[in-house]
Amino acid sequence: xxxxxxxxxxxxxxxxxxxxxxxxxxxxxxxxxxxxxxxxxxxxxxxxxxxxxxxxxxxxxxxxxxxxxxxxxxxxxxxxxxxxxxxxxxxxxxxxxxxxxxxxxxxxxxxxxxxxxxxxxxxxxxxxxxxxxxxxxxxxxxxxxxxxxxxxxxxxxxxxxxxxxxxxxxxxxxx
Numbered sequence: 722x723x724x725x726x727x728x729x730x731x732x733x734x735x736x737x738x739x740x741x742x743x744x745x746x747x748x749x750x751x752x753x754x755x756x757x758x759x760x761x762x763x764x765x766x767x768x769x770x771x772x773x774x775x776x777x778x779x780x781x782x783x784x785x786x787x788x789x790x791x792x793x794x795x796x797x798x799x800x801x802x803x804x805x806x807x808x809x810x811x812x813x814x815x816x817x818x819x820x821x822x823x824x825x826x827x828x829x830x831x832x833x834x835x836x837x838x839x840x841x842x843x844x845x846x847x848x849x850x851x852x853x854x855x856x857x858x859x860x861x862x863x864x865x866x867x868x869x870x871x872x873x874x875x876x877x878x879x880x881x882x883x884x885x886x887x888x889x890x891x892x893x894x895x896x
Contacts, residue, residue, distance in 0.1 A: 722787055724821070726828050729782035729794060734771045736791045737784070741766045744811040752848045757875045764871070765809070781832045785812070785821050792816045795825040797832055800842070805833035807843040826859055830886060839886050844879040853880065860884045 729737065742762055749758050774780045774796065785793040793812035800806045807829050812822045833841050842864070845852050861882040869877045 723789070724785065724787055724824070726783055726785045726824060729775060729784045731772055731775055733784055733791065734768050734775075737771065737782075737794050738766045738768055740791060740794065740813060741809075741811060744813065747814045748849070749846075752846055753875075757873075760873045760875055761871070781829070783825060783828050785825055787816065787821070793821050793825055795829055797829045797841075799836055799838065803838055804840045804842055805829070805836065805838040807841055810843075822855065823859065833886055841884045841886055843882050844877065845882060847878050847880055853882075856882050856884075 745758055745762055753761075771782070775782055780796065780798045782796045783794065784791055793810075793816065795810040796808045797805050798808055807826070810822060810825055810829070812819075812825070830841060841861075843856065843861070844867070845856060847853075847866070861884040864881045864883040867877075867879050867881055869879070871877055
């Protein structure tokens with residue numbers, strides 16, 4: 722099995738949009754309404770928006786492929802001084818719990834450390850117990866509870882989770 726992580730390119734936007742739709746339809750029913758799923762997919766995975774983000778300094782999009790097939794992606798951005806936000810991290814349902822999400826998370830940590838960030842934060846729906854458990858496993862703790870109006874009559878009822886980052890010692894970076 723050949724696993725490769727690379728920066729997302731403009732030609733990868735269509736497959737990412739399709740994968741996001743697949744993952745969201747498997748993950749969010751029962752957590753949020755179908756109307757909110759559709760609204761958020763259109764809002765967050767509009768191809769033009771993704772292309773603009775790819776061209777924006779301070780936003781990283783990475784993809785993970787297995788044997789050449791797109792199976793996951795992550796995006797992150799710098800926020801407050803010393804913090805990076807993991808904005809999106811999704812893996813195709815048939816590849817979940819295989820360590821691919823952890824690999825994407827490691828890549829985001831690399832971006833964060835390279836940009837002087839000492840904390841990685843994320844927002845996760847309070848009812849998404851599987852994701853919360855996965856993030857806890859990777860060292861995140863709940864920082865706060867928020868409810869954010871995202872328009873269209875919808876809110877994101879989330880936990881903000883945070884993970885302190887520690888740069889590897891210089892001898893580890895040289896290996």
